[in-house]
Amino acid sequence: NAGVMQNPRHLVRRRGQEARLRCSPMKGHSHVYWYRQLPEEGLKFMVYLQKENIIDESGMPKERFSAEFPKEGPSILRIQQVVRGDSAAYFCASSLWENEKLFFGSGTQLSVL
């Protein structure tokens, strides 16, 4: 029973490029959450999605960041025109129901050169 799968584990981008981070939730989970972890800081909530719907994006920067969770396939966090400040670990979590226990993936480390 696979857990939450995130890929890639490491992603290197040059300034101005696009970054696409993927998250496959645990089997049967339809609630997905994205968090960002900057060095020496705790996780910061970004966005909460259910299948085909964005439920809460209060933690998402207003520009360049977007997220989706299509009916089929993984959830995607997309960062356009990356800047050095976007370098961070991005974690995805899933749950069976809203407000239920979260299961975290092992994260994607984004490095922007």
Place this chain on the structure above:
Amino acid sequence: AQSVTQPDIHITVSEGASLELRCNYSYGATPYLFWYVQSPGQGLQLLLKYFSGDTLVQGIKGFEAEFKRSQSSFNLRKPSVHWSDAAEYFCAVGADSSASKIIFGSGTRLSIRP
């Protein structure tokens, strides 16, 4: 506004010694409190949580935490640490169990001395 403070950035303890990791929170009502562990290269794993009831909460891997309202604290304890406990530990607070509303502390890195 909710906030959570972990005063210790890095702690080193000897294997077999007892452990206490500090966590202080700021919240107007009774908060939902969590401790997570993050092993190197891994995602966060929930150790324990407190919503209500008994203020001493038992978690996985032999950890426990005590909610002290008067001190606004939720310290994590373990009587005897193992080398495999070396990891980053995050305290978190929320108004409810909503994952989108949970505020994480900045973490305490635990190293184990052989």
